[in-house]
Amino acid sequence: MNLLVCISKTPETTAKIAFTDGDSKFNEEGVQYIMNPYDEWYALVRAIELKEKHGGKVIAINVGPASNDIVIRKALAIGADEAIRVNGEAVSSMFVAKQIANYAKSNDIDIVFCGKETIDYNGSEVASIVAELMDLPFISYASKMMVEGSTATIERDIEGGVEVVKVDKPFVISAAKGLAEQRIPNMKGIMMAKRKPLTVVEPEAVDSKSTIGSYTVPQGKQEVKMIDPENMEELVRLLHEEAKVI
């Protein structure tokens, strides 16, 4: 089975979110980067588990500059067999998805894995675009997946519950919490990662129709109003009369 895992690089969760160049660019100064948690903890690990059980290979793919190699090496250290980096700035989800679909189409991929969203742009866009470009079924928010022969049985999160579906390979899936358990790379994995192939390919040009022009940071909250713990009637009154939320 050929399993392609899309991995994205995102700022670490405690990173300071600030902007430069007239608020048009994310300020990278002093920011640590990580692999997007949904890609790392769930998508990648489930792909590796499936390979361990059924054979085949796990390929990690990232669209981005050479500075992304650090998260790609981590994917290899956790257990991906090889990696592809498409050498271009990820300016839009359409750009990223196009590169991934191009690779997947020409490499006989059985399952394309994405995280359910990235924790920076929160778009949930790439997986559905890849699925459409490849004319494949897309199962979003998968929290459990078993594969038997050519069919996968997947439990996915829907509003207020879960849905169990069956789908034949090939397909695209986006990974949510529950699909797998986070794996920490061990020394052997880190050493082996250095010898695993990381192939760099050049991107196809894409007409990106939505790109970010500028950013704003919402104003912080006003000073908190402390309420006497013995007077919850006062809190209820404020919620009703001042905040008007009840």
Added chain:
Amino acid sequence: MSVLIFAEAKKGEYKKNAQEAVYYGAKLASQVGTEAIVFTIGDGSNANELGSFGASKIWFNNNSASTDSQVVSALIAQAASKAEATHVILSNTALGKSIAGRIAVKMDASLVSGANALPEGSSVTKGVFSGKAVAKYNLSGDKHVISVMGNSLQPEATGAAGIPEEISLDAPASRVTVVESKTVDGVVPLPEAELVVSAGRGMKGPENWGIIEDLAKVLGATTACSRPVADTGWRPHHEHVGQTGVAIRPNLYIAAGISGAIQHLAGVNSSKTIVVINKDPEAPFFKAADYGVLGDLFDIVPKLTAALEKFKAQ
């Protein structure tokens, strides 16, 4: 020309997110000087009420009951082409997220998912970095797909109800078989909830959750929790809110025994009003709160529940 709005029916009913999408689409249509057409999948019953949020036409098609993204996106794209739509508007729900990208590809359109306000000219804003910033997207081309973040605007039903019309479309066969669907009835799912009561490690153990459930019950609120609480199995995973859980933006978020770590705040700081109950005056959550109560949650939560019961009885 038109703005086509996909209104998602849940078991034949239209929830607030569908009303918001229609309202958003209608406002946008009047902004660009065109008409707003609602499209919905199903038999069209209950769809007439959507007219009151500003749509001039309501179309329905009942060829397929599938929620598969390939089927739904194909139907919407056909409806959009029939409507000669320049914009397709949908809700940023689980279904919305699985189809927005597909529709944008089919229409060769720009795509913004999770918009938090109406477009201004050719740009539209949405929350990024888990609510820590807002990005303004510039749109090019003549077709656009925009999904609307829940609770971004207050839909107003000021117009008249409409008369749903059936349109004929070709539904492709689905390659996904639904084996089972398990939903809890009577509970508002977290992403749609307007009132949320949440608790963290300060609860000490799952056996103490009764006071949180009681509080949620008087309010008619949905319950949530911090990540360690879900990770240790005290509460189900779907209650986990935050940067790596569900991102929510209710009108009221009450947090008891949650310290307010940055990853937790990222998923809840778009809430309109935040109440924090914590015994530690240094808890970072107080800085993000509108109202704070300093003390032991095991005393305070039942008192708050009692005060709310009294208020509701009036």
